[in-house]
Amino acid sequence: xxxxxxxxxxxxxxxxxxxxxxxxxxxxxxxxxxxxxxxxxxxxxxxxxxxxxxxxxxxxxxxxxxxxxxxxxxxxxxxxxxxxxxxxxxxxxxxxxxxxxxxxxxxxxxxxxxxxxxxxxxxxxxxxxxxxxxxxxxxxxxxxxxxxxxxxxxxxxxxxxxxxxxxxxxxxxxxxxxxxxxxxxxxxxxxxxxxxxxxxxxxxxxxxxxxxxxxxxxxxxxxxxxxxxxxxxxxxxxxxxxxxxxxxxxxxxxxxxxxxxxxxxxxxxxxxxxxxxxxxxxxxxxxxxxxxxxxxxxxxxxxxxxxxxxxxxxxxxxxxxxxxxxxxxxxxxxxxxxxxxxxxxxxxxxxxxxxxxxxxxxxxxxxxxxxxxxxxxxxxxxxxxxxxxxxxxxxxxxxxxxxxxxxxxxxxxxxxxxxxxxxxxxxxxxxxxxxxxxxxxxxxxxxxxxxxxxxxxxxxxxxxxxxxxxxxxxxxxxxxxxxxxxxxxxxxxxxxxxxxxxxxxxxxxxxxxxxxxxxxxxxxxxxxxxxxxxxxxxxxxxxxxxxxxxxxxxxxxxxxxxxxxxxxxxxxxxxxxxxxxxxxxxxxxxxxxxxxxxxxxxxxxxxxxxxxxxxxxxxxxxxxxxxxxxxxxxxxxxxxxxxxxxxxxxxxxxxxxxxxxxxxxxxxxxxxxxxxxxxxxxxxxxxxxxxxxxxxxxxxxxxxxxxxxxxxxxxxxxxxxxxxxxxxxxxxxxxxxxxxxxxxxxxxxxxxxxxxxxxxxxxxxxxxxxxxxxxxxxxxxxxxxxxxxxxxxxxxxxxxxxxxxxxxxxxxxxxxxxxxxxxxxxxxxxxxxxxxxxxxxxxxxxxxxxxxxxxxxxxxxxxxxxxxxxxxxxxxxxxxxxxxxxxxxxxxxxxxxxxxxxxxxxxxxxxxxxxxxxxxxxx
RNA sequence: GGGCGCUUGGCUCAGCGGAAGAGCAUCCGCCUUACACGCGGAGGGUCACAGGUUCAAAUCCUGUAGCGCCCACCA
Numbered sequence: 002x003x004x005x006x007x008x009x010x011x012x013x014x015x016x017x018x019x020x021x022x023x024x025x026x027x028x029x030x031x032x033x034x035x036x037x038x039x040x041x042x043x044x045x046x047x048x049x050x051x052x053x054x055x056x057x058x059x060x061x062x063x064x065x066x067x068x069x070x071x072x073x074x075x076x077x078x079x080x081x082x083x084x085x086x087x088x089x090x091x092x093x094x095x096x097x098x099x100x101x102x103x104x105x106x107x108x109x110x111x112x113x114x115x116x117x118x119x120x121x122x123x124x125x126x127x128x129x130x131x132x133x134x135x136x137x138x139x140x141x142x143x144x145x146x147x148x149x150x151x152x153x154x155x156x157x158x159x160x161x162x163x164x165x166x167x168x169x170x171x172x173x174x175x176x177x178x179x180x181x182x183x184x185x186x187x188x189x190x191x192x193x194x195x196x197x198x199x200x201x202x203x204x205x206x207x208x209x210x211x212x213x214x215x216x217x218x219x220x221x222x223x224x225x226x227x228x229x230x231x232x233x234x235x236x237x238x239x240x241x242x243x244x245x246x247x248x249x250x251x252x253x254x255x256x257x258x259x260x261x262x263x264x265x266x267x268x269x270x271x272x273x274x275x276x277x278x279x280x281x282x283x284x285x286x287x288x289x290x291x292x293x294x295x296x297x298x299x300x301x302x303x304x305x306x307x308x309x310x311x312x313x314x315x316x317x318x319x320x321x322x323x324x325x326x327x328x329x330x331x332x333x334x335x336x337x338x339x340x341x342x343x344x345x346x347x348x349x350x351x352x353x354x355x356x357x358x359x360x361x362x363x364x365x366x367x368x369x370x371x372x373x374x375x376x377x378x379x380x381x382x383x384x385x386x387x388x389x390x391x392x393x394x395x396x397x398x399x400x401x402x403x404x405x406x407x408x409x410x411x412x413x414x415x416x417x418x419x420x421x422x423x424x425x426x427x428x429x430x431x432x433x434x435x436x437x438x439x440x441x442x443x444x445x446x447x448x449x450x451x452x453x454x455x456x457x458x459x460x461x462x463x464x465x466x467x468x469x470x471x472x473x474x475x476x477x478x479x480x481x482x483x484x485x486x487x488x489x490x491x492x493x494x495x496x497x498x499x500x501x502x503x504x505x506x507x508x509x510x511x512x513x514x515x516x517x518x519x520x521x522x523x524x525x526x527x528x529x530x531x532x533x534x535x536x537x538x539x540x541x542x543x544x545x546x547x548x549x550x551x552x553x554x555x556x557x558x559x560x561x562x563x564x565x566x567x568x569x570x571x572x573x574x575x576x577x578x579x580x581x582x583x584x585x586x587x588x589x590x591x592x593x594x595x596x597x598x599x600x601x602x603x604x605x606x607x608x609x610x611x612x613x614x615x616x617x618x619x620x621x622x623x624x625x626x627x628x629x630x631x632x633x634x635x636x637x638x639x640x641x642x643x644x645x646x647x648x649x650x651x652x653x654x655x656x657x658x659x660x661x662x663x664x665x666x667x668x669x670x671x672x673x674x675x676x677x678x679x680x681x682x683x684x685x686x687x688x689x690x691x692x693x694x695x696x697x698x699x700x701x702x703x704x705x706x707x708x709x710x711x712x713x714x715x716x717x718x719x720x721x722x723x724x725x726x727x728x729x730x731x732x733x734x735x736x737x738x739x740x741x742x743x744x745x746x747x748x749x750x751x752x753x754x755x756x757x758x759x760x761x762x763x764x765x766x767x768x769x770x771x772x773x774x775x776x777x778x779x780x781x782x783x784x785x786x787x788x789x790x791x792x793x794x795x796x797x798x799x800x801x802x803x804x805x806x807x808x809x810x811x812x813x814x815x816x817x818x819x820x821x822x823x824x825x826x827x828x829x830x831x832x833x834x835x836x837x838x839x840x841x842x843x844x845x846x847x848x849x850x851x852x853x854x855x856x857x858x859x860x861x862x863x864x865x866x867x868x869x870x871x872x873x874x875x876x877x878x879x880x881x882x883x884x885x886x887x888x889x890x891x892x893x894x895x896x897x898x899x900x901x902x903x904x905x906x907x908x909x910x911x912x913x914x915x916x917x918x919x920x921x922x923x924x
Numbered sequence: 925g926g927g928c929g930c931u932u933g934g935c936u937c938a939g940c941g942g943a944a945g946a947g948c949a950u951c952c953g954c955c956u957u958a959c960a961c962g963c964g965g966a967g968g969g970u971c972a973c974a975g976g977u978u979c980a981a982a983u984c985c986u987g988u989a990g991c992g993c994c995c996a997c998c999a
Contacts, residue, residue, distance in 0.1 A: 009961070220999060267998050275999050284997045394928070565992070605936065613947060616961045627958035784965025790954050880943070890979040898942055905943070
């Protein structure tokens, strides 16, 4: 049969061919109501704006391995795909594009039009990343692809919002939030990145109103002085306690503000006096709450100074205002000193602009009850993290979770399902979010306040209560007025992501899919979104579905560049997975990534790492070519055990053990261990030994039964290898399978090999001792003596420990002759080896092998080799003797350990004795 | 300020209580009829440092140092 396989594996054509075939036959698709057990993974939905990067490649390779494995185990394995609308990120991308191309800002375009533009953008580019996932081999059930802004998911979002609201778990309040002045929106606490920055600590004098002196406050943000409404000191601070109640004149304003005493103040920091700006600092906000201080918001939403800052400063950017005010203070003699000060400054995680703590009306989710349920479920073992250490990481966050700000002042997202009735009159109310300040004194249910108002205040001034509804209302149920308006804000993207494990399966409809696939099985993600996403899915899953969304969470490492830095666009240090797939093949990339990704450790990547996967694929490819060349007349039926040759028995034994190892590793999420164990087996056992040994039988046309047995075993072993490797290397295995096993269907839906007891344990041992060891001994001598591999050695003799082994060795002698290129191999008892003159010698515990020098081998080289061996053996003896000489070792160590040491001692002594004799015999 | 992770051959990493391992790189032989993306052989590590526990420690404990993440409302 002409081999259909090219000499080197060429991935490109193979990959597109099989991916199309799998999809065409619907093999990624599972029924809504499967007959067999369900296994489900929901993909961490990539942002629609995203392009595939190495992190995705690793993340999705691991998911695909699990899905393909479970599919081959007979599960209805659903990999639920989809994308995330990624509110701020996507809006930013499209806004930037419009600004660049048309010079228009979003305000000029308007809400409806911008949203339309973003949808259009999504139509065009939104599926790009899903197409890229296909190139990886991802076997997602594409028919079920979802998008977080889909009709169905939008229904889920509304349902969830309304339920939480009805239970008092969602409220609206005026609070200091993290405000991004560039994105013009609030951010959740965990959407803020803190970076240490060099700043200054300005010491500013606030004169007493009565002119009797001054206090000095220390601040990192002098520009907020304009919004100060008090100075605070610690009540226990003897220096200042007596000042409580005294008024100070606020510089650069005509306001007088009180000195208040508050425990929050740290007397040891700065001067021990704090300026209090309730509208611009979360701590000050709380001090303000306690002391009933006014809040003066001196900034606009773009972080320029507002009219409240006074005519001098209004309109200035915050930095300019800082400079100006510092200058003014200096001139007024109120600036005492400036110290260098390093402190953490918050930045927007989307655009890296410095965050402004800003007072505004926002919607919050009350976290306490949700988090407590999640903690309980996790402690009950319903959610297990791998590696385990992430459990603590996640629990700690849940334990400290503050209320979640879910409203965003952007346009791309799920609009908050709340409507306000404008009846009875239009009034002067400003419905733009975040505009009804400063100094509003509405009751404030602050985050973390357990008993805040559960009924959200209506937007300023409305008389009818807000309408919170699943369906868009047409009139106010209270007054029947039709002048109603929906809240302008949209929900945090993570609100819809939190529902992903059940919203994608059909919730809130009671679908078959939901019934069968929820809770899902495993979540695979990276540590970066444990808080954002994993914790919130658990909370929402418990709340909405009354069950955790998944039982296992596998957290893999982060991909870094060669120097250990994160790969990022701005650094330009990324490796593009599509480039790698192009150059090395998808399988090669997958395999390298999996091998490198050990126990969730971060992995430093460079392009050369992919050689390993590529070489391995090529090795497998060529092993298959070899098999194909020898299997044209392979028997259809299995040979009886009696007909199996020793090498056949050995490889079947090793195959069974490897199978068990791989299954155990996969069950334990030890992807790297599984991959390495297959690599080792395929390369170092199957190719290096079995294939080489099998040639003996395959070429022996005289012995048909032996040849047939090996043909069959070769085919069995190779087909098992293909099955075992398929989850890791889907393309190449399917391709080889197609040629090797025509008429057996596609490998993707083949059955994953079962572990079970390893057969031929004893024969395997015989093969190791009577074949591998002598061959290695001869190769060692050959290699050390620089004997060309092609040069045949006329004669070699091995001595073994017992007659039974000698008998086996006599039977397997032709393997040694074949593998070591020896014309005549002889097996004896060690004791019968006799005269060792004129030979090169190799000694191990199980055998002594000698080769007559016969002009082939240099005596001096052989002597040097023996001396090296002797030195090594002497070292072993010394170490072992030390142990055995230790009385308490003999007494305290377990008997089997002691016996092992004694055995080792006997072996080392025998070895050194034999080596010395060989050295002497050399003369 | 807390928490977590890492520190093992030149490089990237396994091993996590009983004789130091892999891949790459290096050196020596080889185009041996599946594969030079290959074959055979070899060299190379006092397992960051200091204490401790143990018969036994790369492996457990306690410190120290360096690197890296994450969290945190000290102005």
